[in-house]
Amino acid sequence: MMTRGLMIAAPRSGSGKTTLTLAILAALRRRGIAVRGAKTGPDYIDPAFHEALTGHASPNLDSWAMPASLLDTIMAQAAHGGELLVTEASMGLFDGLLGPENARGAPSDIAARYALPVILVVDISGQGQSAAAVALGFARLDPSVRIAGVILNRVGSPRHAAMATQAITATGIPVLGAFGRDAGLQMPERHLGLVQAREHDGLAELAERLATQAERDLDLDAILACAAAPAFTSPAPHAMTALPPPGQRIAVANDAAFSFVYAHIVAGWRAAGAELHPFSPLNDEGPAQDCDACWLPGGYPELHAGRLAAATGFHHALASFATTRPVHGECGGFMVLGQSLTDAAGQTHRMTGLLGHATSFAKRRMNLGYRAATLRHDCAIGRAGTTLRGHEFHYATVTDAGDDAPLADMRDGYGAERGMGGARRGHVSGTFFHILSVHHSGQ
Secondary structure: OOOEEEEEEOOOOOOOHHHHHHHHHHHHHHOOOOEEEEEEOOOOOHHHHHHHHHOOOOOEEOOOOOOHHHHHHHHHHHHOOOOEEEEEOOOOOOOOOOOOOOOOOOHHHHHHHOOOOEEEEEEOOOOOOOHHHHHHHHHHHOOOOOEEEEEEEEEOOHHHHHHHHHHHHOOOOOEEEEEEOOHHHOOOEEOOEEOOHHHOOOHHHHHHHHHHHHHHHEOHHHHHHHOEOOOOOOOOOOOOOOOOOOOOEEEEEOEOOEOEOOHHHHHHHHHOOOEEEEEOHHHOOOOOOOOOEEEEOEOOHHHOHHHHHHOHHHHHHHHHHHOOOOEEEEOHHHHHHOOEEEOOOOOEEEOOOOOOOEEEOOOOOOEEEEEEEEEOOOEOOEOOOOEEEEEEEEOOEEEEOOOOEOOEEEEEOOOOEEEEEOEEEOOEEEEOOEEEEEEOOOO
């Protein structure tokens, strides 16, 4: 069975891509189509919604952070066994770094590389016929990116839809549906984006409502007809994994406070023969003592700081584990490895104290962007000298840096130096950035 693919993109963030993507996934699955999801860029929240609606992990595809061979591996895995792969774009379709060409981290890089037809979601609130200029401009900007059709979003009335539809179809671009405004379909948000799928009450009911509206407002047959077989080279039999597993048996914190794990990282570890063993710090569980590495992912520890502070069993078990085996924390996990975490209300909570820093969510400052980190020490995520590419997105600040050895020399997506980052003490390491892949020179 040949999997076909398409991309759901938009002119800008906030256009409703995620809602439309979920509506299409839900409606097609209701039809019995074996549908899969993927996401461009480093976002880790939307893929969890894709997975909840399709029943399959939704990987990330990032042209800046991932070498071509890894992208091809992930694309092949994402498409395997499905009839349709729906890739949701991040940001605006052409948004990314200024360079290098075809590796800017832009959704258009992925659409061009895999010849994915793009369905453009255009929010027409506040405009009518002018939407045609937006659609036509996107269709003509880059010949390597094909706009297969447009979905109108946040339509106010049938006349409103008719105004935009007539103008857009006159340019030769088909309109594949007009999604009406419905405040009840708004996805709840918090500071890093949407509330996590695992915390969303009534997600199954929402999926049903989205599917019903998609059947009413979208031409699903025309959307399916837009899809095409992704143009990718089959990966090599021993294709590079994104990140070598830190151990054979990896204890992974997994609950509402620790949930940001990239699907392609997990898939790569399992393909390399590693076993993942989840545990819940919020339930006062520690890593299994028969594991040989521990991973504390990002998440929302600031929302659960009191429970984490009271989880003394978790604290003691992790401290015991770290005396002989590697422990690594990303972003939220890094915060929990520190001495304390101050929540948004200004209350300070004792954390595990395996590293010396203190963090605060009361003193908010957004940190956002690509990161390249060259390790200064051997640790759970690589040998000294290894360069990792990833992404940083958090509002927490370091209020006390502590006196641990810095873990890595940091640069941004343009190669500009950002000083030293992360921390290491004994077997324990942590960073604010989320790893997407190991970077090899020349890639």
